[in-house]
Structure formats: structure tokens, C-alpha cells
Amino acid sequence: MTKFKYLKTFLSALSLCAALSTTAFAGDYTVVSGDSLYKIGTLFNTSANNIMGSNNLKGTTIYPGQILKVPCDTYTVKSGDSLYLIAKRYGINLSDLRKANNKWNNIIYIGQKLNLPKINSTAGTSSNSKQPTESKPIVNYTEADLDLLSRLVTAEAQGQPYNAQVAVASVVLNRVKSSQFPNTISSVIYQKINGYYQFTPVKNGWINKAATSTAKKAAKEALYGADPSKTALFYFDDSATNEWLWSKPITARIGNMVFVK
Template identity: 40%
Template sequence: MLRKMVLAFASLFLMLSFCHEKASAQTTIHTVRKGDTLWKIGKQYGVSLLELKKINKRTNDVLYVGERLTIPPSISAYEKDLLARLVHAEAKGEPFAGKVAVATVVLNRVDHPHFPDSIKEVIYDRSGGYYAFTPVQNGTINQPPSAEAYRAVEEALAFRGLGSGSLYFYNPKTAKSNWVRSKQVTVVIGNHVFAK
């Protein structure tokens, strides 16, 4: 009888160990190193600082060397590339902060209930009868992005949810829509006005 109980316990232990390994294989864990900050870790993995704190049940930004942090899921490589191509096409020649702000507008739309739920759907959205972004219309979105555009996307991903909620941007010298000009301005960076 004791032998059967031991065998049953051993089987249960092995089964639980296997399940734990499988679950942990799908989760990314980061071991904190000297010089790490939540911001740097968020940028490294392309995840929001807010999500990083939430999944690790953090109320502050203090980290300890050797501490293990769970990394929330990030966007796919395809979505990151698509967003970088949009940033490159829309904000070429703009300051780095303007590039980050363009990427942030797309992420804010993904998170907003009145817009599509994915980066691809937001970028290719035609709900107003025309493409929301000029580079989609004129094909410049198909050009390879710069390294700076990728860095801007990483910054925007880490910054996600922390900004002023911009949902639109336009160049006041070329924008023809009075509707977009009627939106509340959140910030002006370079040649772009950002609004919500």
C-alpha cells in the first residue's frame, strides 16, 4: 500500500514538474544585471513599462541584481518592422522624439476602443474611405526603415500608455482637413502637430 502511494506521489510530482517546465518555456524571464532599469529592460524586449510593472506586481522602479522578472509578450517581428516602416516614411527628417510620437499614435490607436485592435489593421485602416496614413496610399511604407525608426519603435513600445494619448498627427503646412485641426493639440514636435 505504501509503495502504491509513493508511486502515485512520484507520478503526480513528475506530471506537475512537466507542466511547470512547459509553462515556463513559454515565458521569458530576465535576470536583472548591474545597470538595468525597468525602462532599459522594457526597451530591450519591446514591452511597455506599465505592463512590465503590472506582470511583476511592482509599485516602484527599484531593481536588485540577480532578481528575476517575467517579461510580458511583445509585438511580433512583422509588426515591429511594419511600424518602423511607417515611422520611417511618415517622419523622415523629423527629430527622434517626433518619430517616437508617430509610433506612439499607432500604439494608442491599437489600445483605443474606436480603432482596430492590431498594428497592421491600424496602419492599413480605411474606415474613413481612404487610408489613414499617407505612406500606405503612396507606397512609401514599402521602403526599408532606418535603424533610427526601429529605435523609435522600441522607445514607443516601452513608453506605451504613459503619454498624453495622441491619436492623430498632421503637418499644418500640408494638412487639408479642418476636422483634424479641430482636435485637441497634445504636443508639437518638428513639423508635426499631435492631437487627440
């Protein structure tokens, strides 16, 4: 009888440990200047007291560089991912994703683990109750379309800021959606008006050069809704002297590139 009671107690304790492990704090967050437990708690949908308890903190004082356990799911970066696409897939605000990972540039690498703020599947909570789902592209495309769009981005904006590369792809997609232009990616890129190609790389052959991995990522980001060009239909280098282009409303300037409607 004594052995039975001991076994029962042991199993109960084991069950409790298992239950606790399923709600374990899965993410590591590195404190930055200006942080507070309240701000971090708000970001990860928890309380300051909860963070204090889970990190064995005796007070609310934290310091830059300190690593805290936080309640959130994590995501392992795969080929073709970008911060924008990950945020869109999980229904997370992009700025929250950046804050949760102290990631203020667009460089991520395969195998990198990212915190997903306000998503904690083990605790059954999510700030927006959305399940991870694949987002739909704003324009239907094939792999050949993606490759062509990526090659155009490479030819037109290699060496420019990443957002400029996304914006170049966005201009093509904005044309696809506009009644003023053809309705497919390839027909927009290869379009001639009054005998002139719309995109210089088609004329000079640079469109045939292989796309960079960054350009592919930028093109895909545009396909899934990112538009740093702010609905522009044209772009050009800021050294251009074409008065007709400069007369159009400027929607964005990124690097040396100007985007207009």
C-alpha cells in the same frame, strides 16, 4: 611553524583584497558644472565621504571634467537598446540614467558602457530592490509588426526629431488600444475609413521602403511604453490646412508634427 603563520597571514590578506575587489567602485562619472559631492552621492546612493575616500580627495572641491569613481553597476549597450528601454529594464528613473552618464540626447552605440545609478549588485544594494527583468510590451507584436511599424515611422517622420518618431509609433499603438479602431498593429496601419487610407504612406507606397535603424528603435521604445504624443490618436504636419484636424485637442507638438486626440 613560522612558515605556516606567514602563509596564514598571506592568505588572510589575499582574502581581504578579494573581498575589497568585489565592492570596487565600478563606474566612472564625469563631473559637470553645478555638481557637488552631495549631489553625486545622492545620485549613486552613497555618501560624499565615501566618494572622497574612494577617489583620494582631500577636500570637497571638484571641477567640471574631473572623473570620479562611483559605486554602481555598468551596462554595455546592445543592438536594439535605447535609454528608455534600459531604464525600464532596470527599474531606473530615465532622468537619473541620463544624469549618471551626462547623456542628454538619445544617441547611444553598441558597446558603449553606461552607469546604472543606485544599482550596485556587488554591494548587494539597489535603491528599489528590483532585479533586471525584461519589460512587457504595451501591445503584443510580432517581428513583422515591428518591421511594419518601423517602416511607417520612417515614411512619416524621417528627418523629424527622435521623439516625433516615437510619437508616430505611439499613435498607432494608442489606436490599437482604443475601441474606436482595429486591435492589431497591421490592421490599424492598413485601415480604410470611407474608402480612404488612414496613413498616406500606405496609399503612396512609401510604407514598402526599408525602415531606418532609428525608426526601429523609436518603434520599439513606443511598444514598451514611451508616448511623447501624450495619448494622441492622430498626427499631421503643421502646414496642414485640414480644419477638422486642427479643431481637435492638441496633445503635443514635436518638430513640424502636431499630435491630437
